[in-house]
Structures are given as structure tokens and as C-alpha cells.
Amino acid sequence: METNHNNLSNISFTPAVRSNFFEMPTSVSENTTPILILSDKDEVQEYIRKPFIEANTIEVDISHLQNDCIIPVFSKDNEVTISHVNFIECVLNCIQKVYPFEKVESPEIRVSHQIKGRTPDAIYKNAKDLLDSEKTIYYERFAFIVRIPSITETINGNKLSLTVGGVRAYNQENLYSKKNLEKFKFFIGFQNLVCCNLCISTDGMKSEMKSTSIVDLQEQILSVMLNYNAEKHLSEMSTLQDYHLTEQQFAQLLGKAKLYNYLPKNIKANLPQLSFTDSQFNTIAKDYYSDESFCKQEDDNINLWKVYNLFTQASKSSYIDSFLERDLNAFDFSQGIQKALIGNGDYHWFIE
Template sequence: METTHAPLRTHTPALQVINPEPSRKGGSKAFIEANTTAVSFEELREGHIIPVFAKDNEPLVSQADFVLAAKEAVSDLFRGETILEPQLRVSHPIKGRVPEARDKPAAQLQEWERTLYYERMMFCLEIPSIMDEIDGNTLTLTVGGVKAYNLDNLYNRKGAVEHFKVFVGFKNLVCTNLCVRTDGLLADLRVTDLNQLREGIYDLLGNYDQHRHLRQMQELSRYSLTEKQFATLLGRCRMYNHLPAGERKNLPALLYGDSQLNSVCSDYYRDQSFCRQGDGTINLWRLYNLFTGANKSTYIDQFLDRSVNALDFASQVQQALDGGRASWFLN
């Protein structure tokens, strides 16, 4: 498949695939936290069983095959770039046992008698040789996806629709926050086999405009909120979810709840990279990163929707500050 991929600022290409850095500047470097656990690709491929359709016992597309399909597409479309090994996070374990051990007490089960798969999985493939900088923060191109088996009808037969989420965007290396834009997300990619999944990944990567995405985020650094405006904005955000449905439907969507908004408020004062300035002002790039940072506490299946929503919300605030349409969140 041909693509108009045009690399941004790049380093000298290294090996095609290298191991990811273990840590940057200390602390948690997970792109999502919530209730997730890190696993290696080898563990995912070799140690986890694959769910099947109940009516014919045929397997669904495995999470490992999903990661491999994305990795192959990235290697194909970004030839010569540095591509890190995939980082994977999983949640909601589904435990079982082999039939021979059905009557054993759990404490007596041997390892080979246990079965395990995780209902939800998210992965990222970082391409550090395609990078740029915004407000002193280095961003690298990142491709990834989400597979949540709870979205599939497992009581069907092979050939039924399976659901995937695929994204491409940027990772902020200061905090590993993921920055995703609308054209970089397939929020509900529906396929019936692995070939259709591959096609969907190629289509997303071919249509994504990385330069436009960067320009949109760069613009955020040019606009700032005063402390009073930030307080009004955050207060309105808290009110949003309690508005009557008729009033809320006429406002820009906000997918963040009280727990995430608490994090935004706390980090306005305490975050080492994105807190307020000495006079209480905060630019919209920092505000956006407070939201994407708070998003790390979101469950896997909601993470990407909130990630896109953070950029849409920050851009709407920017338009209001630029003299465009008035924003209810700032009134």
C-alpha cells in the first residue's frame, strides 16, 4: 500500500527494532495506569489462552495477532525509522483451569493447570526517530491499539464482527501522556478476520495528518488562562455532568468525571512539568497535558475516547480566547 508518509525531524536511523528505554526521569512511565498490569509480548503470545466463539469453538483474533499486525504495518510504512518494541498493558483477568484440575482446590493447582487471558489489552509502538518539540517537551510518533473482548459477542460463531480500537498520535516524553487527535483514531474498527484488521490499520496510518496534529497542539502553547479563568473553567467542568440533558446536549462534550477533574486541580498546583506559572496563569498546552495526565486513571476501553476529547476541549477553549464563539466553560 502506498502512503504519503513524510517524516518529521528525525534522528539518524538506528536498527529497525530496538528495546524500549526502561525509564525517563524516574517515576511511573506507563502510558496508562488505572487497574492495568504490564506484560511482555512473549507472555501475551505464549502464556494467554485465546477466547473462542461459543457456537463453533473457533478462535477470535488474538491480542497477540493484533499487536503483530500493527507492528508489521508500522515497519512497512515507516521503513528506516527506529521502532521500539511494543509496550503492553492488560486488565480484567479471566482465570480458568484445565478439565483435569476441575476438582482441585485453588491452592493446589500447578502452573500448567491454570489458564489465563485478559479481557482488555492496550499497546503502544513508539517511533522515536519521528519527533518534534512543543513548549520544551519532546514528542515522538506512537501507534497503538485496544482490544477489549467485552465488546464482542462471544456467544456467536466464527465470522461475527469483532471490535478493535486503533490509534496514531504522539507520546510526550516528559510524562508519557498520549496525544491523540480525531483523525488518528478508529474508535470502533469492526472486522471479521485478521486481513480486515490489517486493512483498517493501513487505512488509519495512511490518512493521518501528523503535521496538522502537531500544529494544532503547538497553537495551544500561545494561549493562557488566568488563575480566575482556570477556576471558572474547572468549576464549570464539575457542573457539566450534573446539567439537565437538554442543556448539556448543546455544549461541547466533556468526558472527564470528578476523579479526573480532581487530578487536574491538584496538578495545577503540584505537577512538576505542567503546573501554573508564578502568577497563576497556565497555557493551554499545559492545561491539555493536565487532562491527558488525569486520563491515565481511565480504564482501557474508555481511554482513547477521553484522549481525543482532551484535545477537542482544549482547542475549543483556545477558540473562545481567540475571540471566536463564547464558551460556556469560561463564562
């Protein structure tokens, strides 16, 4: 059932019968687009599920991570790392604690940078002669989301679902040392079901959680979830649809954004952060004219909600270890442009 973001705390959600969290297809797929069906009180709506991140990722299921992948260790003391599956289970346990009566979907998992190895008995074999049982793999980077479809809101005609997720990147660990604090990224926010873009705010994301145990990691995740203000986040996103850029202002914004990466350091240091790349700005420019959901209006104006989603759409081309930060930057940047339109803030340079 849909929630009202102006009165979120007074909503009573319909309890849902929980299925096995890990009941998912057993195949590994690069391009899966099943239908996501959300049942509301009086309607059933269908959405084509798109990946929440693209780049060079593939989609896998949790049984693949459990059964087909090894778990890296710290080489100097052979202590095991917190595995990708452990991280997912930890987040699911936290969801059950914070939202005990809500419907929860199975995790959607994306991985990249496969690390290959072989068992000791196959050390002298040619690669082409290896049996499947003699191969070992794990994924250096992985990201996942878990949707809570019983908590939704609609902004500018787009349905949003509360979503929780995380990122793990072994390339940010020193696996050649003794076991020490391991790094994780975690967020709670909303997913725009029209495009599957993630909507993240500052209080709903922690870009570096450091932990040596599942217990400690769970405490940190719960802290973020309990301190996240969904009502405030939805309200802030909703106001974006009330502000518009003209075609000239949008062109000025993109032009300045492309100049931003080449500014002298002393000038750049005095401007707000913008972490997108030139190729992503090109995608935003193209989608201004051609995106089915977020293109310009007939009068060539575009509201900031659409601008925000053009940025989060472009963020999907980021690698796993940087896309959450770009999603957050897209929200901060959109809010900054909103303030610039009413004469406040430090973002005037982008639209002057």
C-alpha cells in the same frame, strides 16, 4: 533526529538497524520504570518511562501473552478470536510498511481484568491445590503502544515521539455467539516523553474497527496511518502554548466542568462533549498547583498546552476501554477553549 513540524515532508530520517520486536523482559511487573534513552545527532537524553495508562492495569511482555495465555473463542462455533498478539503483530507490520526506515521500539503492553480458568483434568481440585500447568488465563482488556523515536518534535520544552497503538476489549464482544465482526481501537499520534501522556487527534484515531480477519484489520490500520496528518496535528498542539488562562478562568473552567455532568439533558445536549469524571477533575485541580511539568506559572496563569496535558494526565486513571476516547476529548476540548478565548466556537459556557 528531531523533525520540524513546519516542514515534516522534507525531512530525511536516519535508517535504524531493527532488532527483534519481541526481545523484551520475560517478567510481569506492576510498576516498571526503566530508563528510556533516545540518541539524537548530537545528544543523548534520558527519560524515566512512566505508564501510558494506569488505572488497574499491569505491564506484561509479549512472550507472556504468547506462552501463558489462552485465546478465547466464539462458543457457538468454536471459531478463534483475533488474539492480542495477532493485533500487535498486525500493527507492527503496518509500521514497517509506512515507516520502513525508522527506528521502532518494542511494544509496551498493559492489561487488566484477568479471566481465570483451569484445564479439564483439574476440574475437581480446590483452587489452592492447582498447579501452574493446570491454570488458564487471558486478559479481557489490553492496550499497547509502539514508539517511533526517530520521529520527534519539541513543544513548550517537551519532547514528543511519534507513537502508534491499539486497544482490545473482549467485554465488548459477544463471545457466546457465532464468530462475527470483532472490535478494535487504533490510533497514531504523539507521546509526550516528559510524562508519557498520549496526544491524539481525530484523524489519528478510529474508535471502532470491525474485522473478521487480520488482512482486513491491516487494511483499516494502514488507512488510518496513511491519512493521519502529523504536520497538522503538531501545528495545532504547538499553538496551544500561545494561549493562557488566568487563575480565575481556570477555576471557572473546572467549576463548570464539574457542573457539566449534572446538567439537565436539554442544556447538556447543546454543549460540546466533555467525558471526564469528577475524580479526574479533582486530579486536574491538584496538578494545577503541584505537577512538576504542567503546574501554573508564578503569575498564576497557565497556558493551554499545560491545561491539555493536565487533562491527558488525568485520563490515565480511565479503564482501558475508555481512555483513548478521553485522550481525544482532551484535545478537542483544549482546542475549543482556545477558540473561546478568541471569541469563536461553542465553548464559551466553560469560561464565562
